Amino acid sequence: MQSRSKQNAAVSEVVGEMLMIGIVLILVAVFSASLSNYLPSERSPTVTIRMSNDTTGNITLWHKGGDWVKADTMRVIVSDATNSVTKTYTIKSNPPFLAVPSAEAFDLGDNLTVDWGEPLEGNESVVLATDRAVIFSGRIGGGTP
Secondary structure, X not given: OHHHHHHHHHHHHHXXXXXXXXXXXXXXXXXXXXXXXXXXXXXXXOEEEEEEEOOOOEEEEEEEEEOOEEHHHOEEEEEOOOOOOEEEEOOOOXXXXXXXXXXXXXXXXOEEEEEOOOOOOOOOEEEEEOOXXXXXXXXXXXXXX
């Protein structure tokens, strides 16, 4: 009789261990699934931009500080004073914006230049945006308010 009770005791210990391992695995799966909801979302980049322009229609945006941004996610949108003409420039558009020194990232000290195609009259609106956020918006001075 003792041999049978020892065998049953050994089986019940193995079954108990297997149940504990199963419960732990289920709890780990539940906690890992619910913890992903508490992770912070990806934030939008923060960039300080200085804008300059010349009389031939070139608009240059200078990266003066902040986060780097992937160039292929950016677009520059330029509108005239009455918003009747709007042009959007990307690294892949025709004509593209010119990214100096790198066409892969817009980082500290870099600049983007777009060609409006005609002399600027002033009061044109310029927006630098990514897929998720507007990084910069401003107006070119010199026109009528």
